[in-house]
Amino acid sequence: MSDPQSTTSYDQNPCGIHPYGGMNQRAVHKSAVVVSHEPMALNTFRLRMTCPELARQIVPGQFFMVRLPGLSDPLLGRPFALFNVFYDANGEPTDVDFGYVVIGKMTHLLSQCQPGDELEIWGPLGNGFPLPDGRPLVLVAGGIGQTPFLAVAREALRLQKYGDPVRNIEATPSSVTLCYGVRSSGYLAGLDDFTLSGLDMQIATDDGSRGHKGFVTQLLAKILDEQSDKPVVYCCGPEPMMQAVAELTASRETPCWLSLETPMACGFGACFSCVIRVKMNDRDWDYRRVCVEGPVFPAERLAW
Amino acid sequence: MPELDVELNRLKLKNPILVASGTFGYAREMQAYTDFSRLGGIVPKTVTPLPRPGNPPPRTVETSAGLLNSIGLDNDGLDVFLEKHLDYLCGLGTALIVNIAAKNIDEFRTMAERLAPESRIAALELNISCPNVSGGVDMGSDPQLTEAVVKAVREACPHPIIAKLTPNVTSVPTIAAAAAAGGADAVALINTVQGMAVDWRRRKPRLGGILGGLSGPAIKPVALRIVYQVARAVSIPIIGIGGIQSIDDVMDFLVVGASAVQIGTANFYNPTLATQLVDELDRCLEAEKCQRVQDVIGTLQADGPVPACNR
Numbered sequence: 001m002s003d004p005q006s007t008t009s010y011d012q013n014p015c016g017i018h019p020y021g022g023m024n025q026r027a028v029h030k031s032a033v034v035v036s037h038e039p040m041a042l043n044t045f046r047l048r049m050t051c052p053e054l055a056r057q058i059v060p061g062q063f064f065m066v067r068l069p070g071l072s073d074p075l076l077g078r079p080f081a082l083f084n085v086f087y088d089a090n091g092e093p094t095d096v097d098f099g100y101v102v103i104g105k106m107t108h109l110l111s112q113c114q115p116g117d118e119l120e121i122w123g124p125l126g127n128g129f130p131l132p133d134g135r136p137l138v139l140v141a142g143g144i145g146q147t148p149f150l151a152v153a154r155e156a157l158r159l160q161k162y163g164d165p166v167r168n169i170e171a172t173p174s175s176v177t178l179c180y181g182v183r184s185s186g187y188l189a190g191l192d193d194f195t196l197s198g199l200d201m202q203i204a205t206d207d208g209s210r211g212h213k214g215f216v217t218q219l220l221a222k223i224l225d226e227q228s229d230k231p232v233v234y235c236c237g238p239e240p241m242m243q244a245v246a247e248l249t250a251s252r253e254t255p256c257w258l259s260l261e262t263p264m265a266c267g268f269g270a271c272f273s274c275v276i277r278v279k280m281n282d283r284d285w286d287y288r289r290v291c292v293e294g295p296v297f298p299a300e301r302l303a304w
Numbered sequence: 305m306p307e308l309d310v311e312l313n314r315l316k317l318k319n320p321i322l323v324a325s326g327t328f329g330y331a332r333e334m335q336a337y338t339d340f341s342r343l344g345g346i347v348p349k350t351v352t353p354l355p356r357p358g359n360p361p362p363r364t365v366e367t368s369a370g371l372l373n374s375i376g377l378d379n380d381g382l383d384v385f386l387e388k389h390l391d392y393l394c395g396l397g398t399a400l401i402v403n404i405a406a407k408n409i410d411e412f413r414t415m416a417e418r419l420a421p422e423s424r425i426a427a428l429e430l431n432i433s434c435p436n437v438s439g440g441v442d443m444g445s446d447p448q449l450t451e452a453v454v455k456a457v458r459e460a461c462p463h464p465i466i467a468k469l470t471p472n473v474t475s476v477p478t479i480a481a482a483a484a485a486g487g488a489d490a491v492a493l494i495n496t497v498q499g500m501a502v503d504w505r506r507r508k509p510r511l512g513g514i515l516g517g518l519s520g521p522a523i524k525p526v527a528l529r530i531v532y533q534v535a536r537a538v539s540i541p542i543i544g545i546g547g548i549q550s551i552d553d554v555m556d557f558l559v560v561g562a563s564a565v566q567i568g569t570a571n572f573y574n575p576t577l578a579t580q581l582v583d584e585l586d587r588c589l590e591a592e593k594c595q596r597v598q599d600v601i602g603t604l605q606a607d608g609p610v611p612a613c614n615r
Contacts, residue, residue, distance in 0.1 A: 076366050265364045
């Protein structure tokens with residue numbers, strides 16, 4: 001979780017999820033120039049843009065909002081998870097990129113944008129994933145839910161550092177595994193990026209066109225059953241998949257963090273659109289904002 | 305340099321650019337993007353007597369040039385507001401306008417009494433027009449109830465009062481006149497326009513609350529029309545709200561008769577807009593050779609027939 005000292009002072013609520021845990025007082029709202037834009041997989045693109053103020057600060061699991069300037073339809077920004085941060089020749093962070101699937105009007109228009117075009121961007125937003133520790137780290141991704149995990153893996157494997165001030169992991173996880181599930185092999189995105197020394201990538205496809213035929217949760221179950229050291233699981237993907245991962249990890253008493261995505265109008269906590277049910281105690285739940293109290297939540301706190 | 309300050313009866317503002325309730329959180333959320341002290345005032349999210357969990361998600365859906373919402377006044381209630389938010393909001397160097405909603409006149413009066421001793425509050429804005437709250441009487445669509453609730457709040461506290469009105473009635477000028485009769489210092493127009501979005505393939509509404517309130521650029525012509533009508537019908541000042549996203553939008557509202565404006569949905573997609581509009585207003589008035597904001601308010605020259613439904 002983000003450092004509580006860096007957030008606005010506000011009482012810790014009973015469930016341990018900070019009402020403003022993911023609120024960033026140094027977030028910026030900028031115009032960013034598109035540097036590159038290329039296909040990643042079927043109907044999937046990756047877009048890189050220049051925004052040093054954001055690139056310098058952002059940490060794995062955080063997101064930003066992107067909006068097409070000058071348009072009233074689509075009107076709002078859309079949230080995208082950080083894929084990776086890029087540096088200039090002097091080693092200064094300058095660019096960020098994100099991966100996305102073309103689904104609606106906004107992503108369709110976004111897919112037509114060219115290098116040199118400008119986009120509006122605001123962030124970094126949200127809390128991000130906890131810093132890895134010495135325990136084995138298992139990343140479970142479904143579909144485009146893989147995008148937060150490139151930066152997570154690179155940080156965990158000490159291949160790259162993120163944040164301002166730059167954050168350092170205290171202990172490298174004894175292993176880092178990515179379980180990556182998609183419908184069919186054509187949807188596998190960014191495999192070259194994930195080919196990292198020290199990363200064990202396991203693939204599942206619904207149709208068996210690559211890797212394990214079946215669900216990514218089956219890969220996770222096998223790891224949980226076979227691994228002697230209890231791992232920490234980070235998960236991002238479609239809601240039914242995350243729910244299954246939450247149940248699986250709960251049954252194995254394995255800590256699990258889920259990165260949620262819910263419809264958001266603003267991304268910074270003003271609109272109260274993106275709420276999910278969070279358990280406050282054994283009986284009660286409350287709606288909490290995914291954007292500023294997440295998007296990363298401890299799985300056991302979610303009341304599905 | 306033009307003078308930007310405006311007076312809405314007992315409410316004095318350093319400039320006419322405010323931010324609308326429900327679009328600015330409790331201001332903390334906007335800290336990274338906004339120099340609060342530049343704004344004419346801040347209206348935080350509606351406070352109700354007791355905590356409300358709000359409506360089930362999905363709570364918002366984007367429609368053409370608009371945003372349909374059914375948040376349902378998700379808030380922690382008046383006690384938490386006073387304890388956790390008031391001090392922060394009072395320290396931002398701008399007018400704090402506390403927006404309150406309640407189910408009946410007694411509840412409104414009790415809230416006003418609780419807020420009465422807080423001299424740091426610049427005004428109360430009465431949300432008698434939220435389309436997303438069930439269980440209560442819709443006071444804002446009944447002239448007698450509107451007058452009675454404004455009167456009760458006026459008697460219960462020394463704060464200037466703004467009545468925020470719904471467009472979802474046959475005649476907003478009638479309701480505005482009732483608010484004026486009850487002693488409102490100003491009316492704020494308009495709250496969201498009731499609407500709906502469906503996914504016909506799934507035969508499902510797109511909002512958890514089924515019906516919602518439409519905001520954003522899509523409703524600006526409706527808001528402008530209502531401000532124009534109300535300005536001709538009542539003498540109390542008007543705060544214009546509805547789809548404002550540029551200085552031209554601000555000027556449109558001032559010219560048809562608003563004395564101030566609130567930036568709403570645009571805060572969500574342009575969080576630095578409100579402060580930027582203060583600068584742009586200054587430049588625009590200068591270019592127009594206006595000494596004061598007052599010089600443009602209600603200066604529309606509308607010749608031709610008087611609109612049929614002017615009242």
